[in-house]
Amino acid sequence: MTDTSTLLALAKLARTLHEQDDPAGEDALLRSITDSAVELVPGTEYCGITLVEKGELTSVAPTDDIAARVDAIQHEQGEGPCLDAAWANQIVRVDDYDTEGRWPTFVDAVRSQTPVRSTLSFQLYRGDATMGALNLYAHNANAFTDESEEVGLAVATHASLALFAARRDEQFASALASRDTIGQAKGIVMERFDVDAVQAWELMRKLSQDANIKVAELARKLIDADHPTKRRDLLN
Incomplete structure (x- = not known):
């Protein structure tokens, strides 16, 4: 069950994202999302966002080099939890990369190139030609819980609405x-x-x-x- 302080923080995040008016535009908004995910979602140590636009993959607003590298591996291999979350599944959770059987090439690369051992990915939004995923990473196996999924889904939902509004205003x-x-x-x-x-x-x-x-x-x-x-x- 999400505690009161987290609910208040989520409410503040929602207001911040929807009221944000920064000269840096979407870049600043995306960075606010990844920073907030690390702060709010239990177990999260690193965060990044994958965008898929017209078939092109881009990694944006990573909180650090580790998040950027895991995102890059998914792009290089063409498989992984963030791509599954972006294309089809709302939430994709990896509890332990040492026992994970999905996406074998991606998993091997993550294990050999990064300290990440568990991930949690959320579909950000989906349109005719644009979609995305919010990707949360942790050092330890089994870092993410049901509460992590609950809070992460709330962050991803607010982020999706804010991104949609920002792009609508830009258009x-x-x-x-x-x-x-x-x-x-x-x-x-x-x-x-x-x-x-x-x-x-x-x-x-x-x-x-x-x-x-x-x-x-x-x-x-x-x-x-x-x-x-x-x-x-x-x-x-």
Whole structure:
């Protein structure tokens, strides 16, 4: 049963993750997650996060070199508890690497290259092309308990919600920027070709199809061509 102090700490973590507004963006958020997992989840000594985006594996925000190395071994071997957690299972627990029979190549590498002897992995989130896992590591066998799973699942759930919100906000900001760029380019087309807004949009849409590029990218090229010096100044 999770004690009151841990529940209060989890509540504080939830507020911190959802209210975080750091210039470093997602990197700072991910590091807050791994640091909090080490602090809150019983048995945890090291922590890292694996992200799978468009088939590419990346290890982010490790708390130390040991977590980074275990994550890297999973990526190199293409097997391991974090990958199983990310792709299919919500929780994957390894009590003792000396007796673990799953992922034999990965297990041998962990035993020979790191001091880790038990792990606990949680699926962070899952979308159409993006998923991830929160990976907790310990020196000792049988370091993780049922309470570890309970608290770790709570941390992973809060982390998933915070990551989803952060990426949603980023996508919204990107969409607004694209809209402004397209509007500026449309104004250039209207002025140069003496057409109205509808005609300018249709012309841009046809050009994007003929060139096989997105309208937003076409808009940026039009702006660069019309105001190259001004755009460079804005970017610098």
